[in-house]
Amino acid sequence: MFTNTDGVVNEDGVQDIDALVECMFESVVSTMCDEEKSIYLGSDEVKAALEAGIIGKKTVVRLSKMDDLSRRIKLAALQKAKEDNASEWAQLRKNRIVERKLLGKIMQRYGTRVRTDAVKAQRTLLKVTPNAFTRPLGR
Numbered sequence: 001m002f003t004n005t006d007g008v009v010n011e012d013g014v015q016d017i018d019a020l021v022e023c024m025f026e027s028v029v030s031t032m033c034d035e036e037k038s039i040y041l042g043s044d045e046v047k048a049a050l051e052a053g054i055i056g057k058k059t060v061v062r063l064s065k066m067d068d069l070s071r072r073i074k075l076a077a078l079q080k081a082k083e084d085n086a087s088e089w090a091q092l093r094k095n096r097i098v099e100r101k102l103l104g105k106i107m108q109r110y111g112t113r114v115r116t117d118a119v120k121a122q123r124t125l126l127k128v129t130p131n132a133f134t135r136p137l138g139r
Contacts, residue, residue: 013114017117017120020117021125022055022056024122025049025059028125045129048129054128054129
């Protein structure tokens with residue numbers, strides 16, 4: 001349970017706010033191009049976030065070791081499966097449709113309950129890494 005600044009426990013919200021902040025950080029960094037990612041992960045902001053315990057060292061290591069080749073192989077395999085009209089491709093398409101529907105239901109059910117926790121997590125992330133959502137980085 002997350003206790004807000006008033007000392008009130010939020011039972012409807014996210015239980016582990018630190019994990020939420022780390023997830024948000026990983027989400028932001030994973031959308032950056034390789035050049036931006038390497039600049040940002042080496043910045044003083046990320047070092048400060050590591051020292052403050054906002055993000056874990058394993059997260060930075062996992063993000064900096066993302067292998068471009070494996071990503072490209074995955075994309076090529078998906079394209080080839082699509083071109084060959086593989087049965088796995090059809091199953092994957094159906095699965096993604098179901099996934100989007102389920103995500104919509106989850107957002108409808110829990111979105112309003114965790115909104116304040118998400119805002120607090122975003123503020124925490126921005127306190128330590130103010131340039132987390134600005135681009136281009138280091139230019």
